[in-house]
Amino acid sequence: MKRLAIVGAGDLGIQIAHHACATGQWKLAGFFDDTRQPGSQVADAQVLGGVKDVAAAHAGGAFDALIVAIGYRHLAARSRIFEQFEGRIPFATVIHPSAIVDPTCRIGPGSVIYPGCVLDMGVTIDANVVVNVGCVIAHDSHVGRGCFLSPGVRLAGFVRIAPASTLGIGTVVIDNVTVGSGIRTGAGAVVIASIADPGLYVGVPAIHKRASA
Ligand SMILES: CC(C)(COP(=O)(O)OP(=O)(O)OC[C@H]1O[C@@H](n2cnc3c(N)ncnc32)[C@H](O)[C@@H]1OP(=O)(O)O)[C@@H](O)C(=O)NCCC(=O)NCCS
Numbered sequence: 013m014k015r016l017a018i019v020g021a022g023d024l025g026i027q028i029a030h031h032a033c034a035t036g037q038w039k040l041a042g043f044f045d046d047t048r049q050p051g052s053q054v055a056d057a058q059v060l061g062g063v064k065d066v067a068a069a070h071a072g073g074a075f076d077a078l079i080v081a082i083g084y085r086h087l088a089a090r091s092r093i094f095e096q097f098e099g100r101i102p103f104a105t106v107i108h109p110s111a112i113v114d115p116t117c118r119i120g121p122g123s124v125i126y127p128g129c130v131l132d133m134g135v136t137i138d139a140n141v142v143v144n145v146g147c148v149i150a151h152d153s154h155v156g157r158g159c160f161l162s163p164g165v166r167l168a169g170f171v172r173i174a175p176a177s178t179l180g181i182g183t184v185v186i187d188n189v190t191v192g193s194g195i196r197t198g199a200g201a202v203v204i205a206s207i208a209d210p211g212l213y214v215g216v217p218a219i220h221k222r223a224s225a
Contacts, residue, residue, distance in 0.1 A: 019063060083142070195207060
């Protein structure tokens, strides 16, 4: 088994550690977290240091691959930390064994597919994406890097989600629609036409509520 280190020892990090171990491919080497004391215990592992310690720990053989477990509240930090180590340190791709992922799908480094997701033919998930529990992504849809899909998101066919967007729990996007970058959708939003202006969209059909996501 390879050893996985996780940046972020909060709830998301603990969940991702749990799901990664469930694959039987990874064991947890530890967490990196700037807000916690090195050596403190989180789940079944220790905090190995802060983000500044990641490269040296990898060079010293402390772990084999990395995942950034920073959630939708700090999406910019999630992308910044991923890009800091991209190309220098291997990133894991975690697909929970209960997810149904068609063999034609491509899932990028640093991305996590949670339990119960269904990804149909030709789906592409870019790097550093979270696809939370029970998402359904229909054929030929694409999710850009650094996105966060909350539980139960449903994307119809040929949907494109641009980088660094967050879809709230239960968001539905109909086929052939593009969701732009820097967008957040509220719980239960239904996107029935392409949306481009960054910010928050809510409701059925989803409308642009405000400029800040
Ligand atoms: C959309 C959301 C992020 C807004 O939260 P917020 O920034 O605290 O903003 P507010 O609660 O002040 O809501 C702003 C406005 O949007 C409306 N609104 C918020 N959520 C809405 C929703 N899901 N559907 C419809 N309208 C919504 C509010 O009624 C309010 O309207 P008003 O300005 O006319 O009074 C939040 O309500 C939400 O839906 N979060 C989803 C969380 C989620 O998916 N979690 C999963 C994590 S794994």
